[in-house]
Amino acid sequence: MTDTKGxxxxxxGNLVEFGEMxxxxxxxxxxxxxxxxxxxxxxxxxxxxxxxxxxxxxxxxIAVAFARTAAMSFNRWADSEIDGQNPRTAQxxxxxxxxxxxxxxxxxxxxxxxxxxxxxxxxxxxxLLSPVVLIVVLGYSYTKRLxxxxxxxxxxxxxxxxxxxxxxxxGDLNQPVPWILGTAVLFWSAGFDIVYSxxxxxxxxxxxxxxxxxRFGIPKALIISRIFHGIMILTLGVLCFVLAFPxxxxxxxxxxxxxxxxGHLLIRSEFRSLNRIENPLLEFNISISGLFxxxxxxxxx
Numbered sequence: 160m161t162d163t164k165g166x167x168x169x170x171x172g173n174l175v176e177f178g179e180m181x182x183x184x185x186x187x188x189x190x191x192x193x194x195x196x197x198x199x200x201x202x203x204x205x206x207x208x209x210x211x212x213x214x215x216x217x218x219x220x221i222a223v224a225f226a227r228t229a230a231m232s233f234n235r236w237a238d239s240e241i242d243g244q245n246p247r248t249a250q251x252x253x254x255x256x257x258x259x260x261x262x263x264x265x266x267x268x269x270x271x272x273x274x275x276x277x278x279x280x281x282x283x284x285x286x287l288l289s290p291v292v293l294i295v296v297l298g299y300s301y302t303k304r305l306x307x308x309x310x311x312x313x314x315x316x317x318x319x320x321x322x323x324x325x326x327x328x329x330g331d332l333n334q335p336v337p338w339i340l341g342t343a344v345l346f347w348s349a350g351f352d353i354v355y356s357x358x359x360x361x362x363x364x365x366x367x368x369x370x371x372x373x374r375f376g377i378p379k380a381l382i383i384s385r386i387f388h389g390i391m392i393l394t395l396g397v398l399c400f401v402l403a404f405p406x407x408x409x410x411x412x413x414x415x416x417x418x419x420x421x422g423h424l425l426i427r428s429e430f431r432s433l434n435r436i437e438n439p440l441l442e443f444n445i446s447i448s449g450l451f452x453x454x455x456x457x458x459x460x
Contacts, residue, residue: 173258177266180252181231186224188444189317192344193223195455196321196337200328202458203336203402219324222277222285229270230296230316236263237300245362271297281327288326292319303363307374310356314349318342335401343394350387351444353380354426381426388419411454415447 197216235242235253243254252258271293278289296316302309318341325337332338356363356370357380363373372380395412402408422443 173262176252176257177232177263180235180258180263181228186227188441188448189227189320190220190223191448191452192317192340193219193320193324195452196324196340197328198459199336199340199455200325202455203334204329215324215327218277218281219327222274222281222323222327223320225270225274225277226292226296226320229267229274229293230299232263232267232270233297234300236260236267239263241362241366241368244366245359247358247362267297282330284330285323285326288323292316292323295319303368303370305369307369307371309369310349310352310371311345313352314345314347317348318345320344336398339394339398339401343391343398346387346391346394347447350384350391353384353387357381381423384426385423388423392416392419405454405458407454407457408451411450414450418443418447418450 194216197219235251238248239251239253239260242248242251249255253260253263274293275286275289278285295312296319299309299312299316302312320341321344322332322337322341325334325340326332353371357372357377360370360372360377362368363370370380371383375383392412392415395408395415399405399409399412
């Protein structure tokens with residue numbers, strides 16, 4: 160009885176550790192754009208369908224959860240040696256020995272298969288495109304070894320979420336709306352990833368890893384981040400134009416612009432203490448994604 164209980168505690172402990180490793184809380188800024196895209200698609204095709212169409216939301220949530228878990232698990236597995244040499248990441252689960260590499264790799268395989276199965280459940284088109292998504296979200300982990308444009312690969316992976324959500328509802332990707340929204344998410348997340356990477360500039364340079372901060376230095380990297388976020392706002396402006404300037408989405412875009420300006424002012428004030436910006440960045444991301452979720456839901460109701 161004691162052994163069984165101890166084993167159960169070990170399993171639960173590993174699950175908790177795994178959840179912390181893949182930063183489940185960060186789903187709060189990745190998921191809302193995907194779920195919001197479902198509502199936006201309903202608003203453009205059949206607003207009445209949402210009353211009996213909650214199934215697509217469930218499908219999107221499951222697919223995004225599996226894809227994100229696969230991506231984060233694989234990233235932690237692929238970067239475990241690099242993480243072990245970085246003081247900021249040395250206490251992550253694998254380098255610290257709290258989880259084994261094979262456990263994390265097994266979770267990656269399970270999550271990837273779960274994503275493929277979910278896509279098969281959604282539609283043949285979703286299943287056909289699912290390997291492309293996996294190539295992007297898993298391949299990102301190796302891009303820092305190849306190119307300083309790695310941030311845009313991460314952004315592409317996140318930007319595919321609303322595109323896929325649109326496909327779940329409509330089965331059609333010929334409309335510009337999902338691609339415009341996905342592009343906005345791409346530049347939004349890539350811009351913040353550039354700032355986040357500033358924390359590791361010395362380690363990246365020492366290990367010959369590629370990133371915009373490592374390539375251009377922190378001052379120029381922060382300028383590029385601002386440019387990316389400017390492109391995000393412009394892209395959202397185009398989206399509002401295409402949709403005939405819906406009130407909620409237009410207000411969300413304006414609020415996002417204000418939040419981003421505020422965020423970059425904060426980043427500039429913390430220029431010499433970038434190790435303190437991780438939590439503020441998360442808060443800004445959650446605020447912005449939450450704004451757009453509310454705005455896109457409002458398009459239906």
